[in-house]
Amino acid sequence: MKFGAISLYVNDMETMVNFYKYVMGLNINWDGSGFTAVEMEGQIHHFILCKREIFENSIPEVSNWNKGINGNMEICFDVPKYSDVDIEFERVIKAGAKPVYKPTTESFGMRVCYVADPEGNLIEICSGNDDTNY
Structure with missing residues (x-):
């Protein structure tokens, strides 16, 4: 097998399409x-x-959705440099993402931050390239 896709089941398609298209740049x-x-x-x-x-109509056994921030999974976007994490965090917050965890250089060497989309799905923005002295 090989990995094929990540799916998000959403309530408001238009809001979520616009978020991932215009805020996250897909x-x-x-x-x-x-x-x-x-x-x-x-x-x-x-x-x-x-x-x-x-999805619920095709598989009715699955209908227990998270409320608030969904901590069961995340979508991760890599950026080339440490400084890009901070730039992207500010950009996506200004564009409508919910701040969850401000940019931080973690003990394992990566710079990471978290935001949430309009329906509470976690999005990580990270870089493993130490281009500055944070």
Whole structure:
């Protein structure tokens, strides 16, 4: 097997498509339906947004959704340099992401921060490239 996709089941497709397209910078061509797949470069082939009610109708056993910040998983975006973590954190907060954890250089050497999308899914922005003296 090889890894194929990450899916988020969402309540408000338009809000979430706009967030991932305009705030996080993904190339999304959404047709207005309850589903969209974004082709990705690298190991992960697709990032998928699917309206929760569509998923619940196809698999009704799965309907216990997290409320607030979803700490069960995260989406991680790598940036080239430590300083880019701070720049991207400020940019996405100003664009509408919810701040969760400010940019910090961790004891294991990476610079990381966390924000949440409009429905509370965790997004990590990180870099392992120490380009400055934080």
